Amino acid sequence: MNGDIIVGIFSAVFSAAYVVAAWLLPDAAIGNPMAPKYFPLMVGLLALAFSLALIVRGAKKGCAAKKGRAPDPGHWVLIGGLIACCLAYAAILDNLGFLISTPLFLGAMLFLVNGVKGWKANVATALCFSFGVWYIFEKIFQITLP
DSSP states (O other), X not given: OOHHHXXXXXXXXXXXXXXXXXXXXXXXXXXXXXXXXXXXXXXXXXXXXXHHHHHHHHHHHHHHHTTXXXXXXXXXXXXXXXXXXXXXXXXXXXXXXXXXXXXXXXXXXXXXXXOSTTHHHHHHHHHHHHHHHHHIIIIISOOOOO
């Protein structure tokens, strides 16, 4: 089975569970009762759509791969590494805070996916994205991150 299909299935299952959890969020006491659900539902549905697109892409690529190439078994290492990164991030987020744990998490994921060759781009992306998200939430939205 193609690596894109496997990752797509895992992502689709996770996204579907996320959508269900978002739908089960409590209604707002004042104002629009659905307001707390809009953003998480949007994120979950987009993730589900991208997961399904990845499955379709993998199915198309899989048909071409059957014509002569053996599938790469390294996708299991990538899946395991990404799951380990996510679990480690969940474990350290409260203790180290957003601005330390998020660049570490993103950097680890980018190094897993891109390798060491593009280390400058990996580090720059992890730092800029983390700081950008922190700045938007803390300074513009005035929402305190852990």
